[in-house]
Amino acid sequence: MKPAIFLDRDGTINLDHGYVHTSDEFHFIDGVIDAMVELKKMGYLLVLITNQSGIARGLFTEDQFMHLTEWMDWSLADRGVDLDGIYFCPHHPQAVVEEYRQDCECRKPKAGMFIDAKAQLDVDMSASYMIGDKKEDMLAAAAAGVGYKILVRTGKEVTPESESVADVVINSLVDLPKYLANQQ
Ligand SMILES: O=P(O)(O)OC[C@@H](O)[C@H]1O[C@@H](OP(=O)(O)O)[C@@H](O)[C@@H](O)[C@@H]1O
Numbered sequence: 585m586k587p588a589i590f591l592d593r594d595g596t597i598n599l600d601h602g603y604v605h606t607s608d609e610f611h612f613i614d615g616v617i618d619a620m621v622e623l624k625k626m627g628y629l630l631v632l633i634t635n636q637s638g639i640a641r642g643l644f645t646e647d648q649f650m651h652l653t654e655w656m657d658w659s660l661a662d663r664g665v666d667l668d669g670i671y672f673c674p675h676h677p678q679a680v681v682e683e684y685r686q687d688c689e690c691r692k693p694k695a696g697m698f699i700d701a702k703a704q705l706d707v708d709m710s711a712s713y714m715i716g717d718k719k720e721d722m723l724a725a726a727a728a729g730v731g732y733k734i735l736v737r738t739g740k741e742v743t744p745e746s747e748s749v750a751d752v753v754i755n756s757l758v759d760l761p762k763y764l765a766n767q768q
């Protein structure tokens with residue numbers, strides 16, 4: 585078993601311009617790629633966990649999401665970061681696109697994507713971290729038994745509600761390697 589850093593996407597690794605679905609509007613937050621390099625060196629799996637209800641809402645297709653994901657994956661690989669897993673939820677209970685209309689088990693705050701990652705990648709959940717910008721990220725991680733839940737200020741506004749379900753709030757994913765080093 586290995587510990588993982590579970591990473592939210594929009595608002596955590598890229599700016600959340602709202603349902604981002606093209607490489608033109610995908611802007612990595614300054615410094616996050618270097619931070620991911622550090623985290624891999626520290627021995628963590630890096631696993632992306634993202635809600636993509638824009639697919640269910642008919643804003644973009646699953647194919648467009650896949651295309652952007654491939655671009656993102658290559659951009660990261662180019663800079664020395666190999667993601668160990670990418671999990672996404674295309675659903676929404678009120679989807680416009682019928683095939684994605686369901687109250688699924690994978691949309692955060694549910695734990696489905698984490699549970700799949702745990703089984704497929706043999707993750708040591710209690711030694712793992714979730715880093716995200718929303719309450720739903722924290723709740724999903726807690727439901728899956730992820731040991732530590734960290735909220736960042738690079739996405740949606742941090743509220744008393746989101747703060748109350750996080751273990752700690754840091755400015756950015758950029759600060760995570762140092763935060764973890766200080767915990768040792
Ligand atoms: O942060 P992650 O999970 O990587 O992705 C979030 C996106 O899918 C979008 O999720 C939406 O929430 P709803 O899905 O409409 O509740 C909003 O938060 C949008 O601003 C955001 O772009």
Ligand SMILES: [Mg+2]
Pocket residue numbers: 592593594595596600716717718739
């Ligand atoms: Mg987010």
Ligand SMILES: [Zn+2]
Pocket residue numbers: 672673674675688689690691
């Ligand atoms: Zn789902």
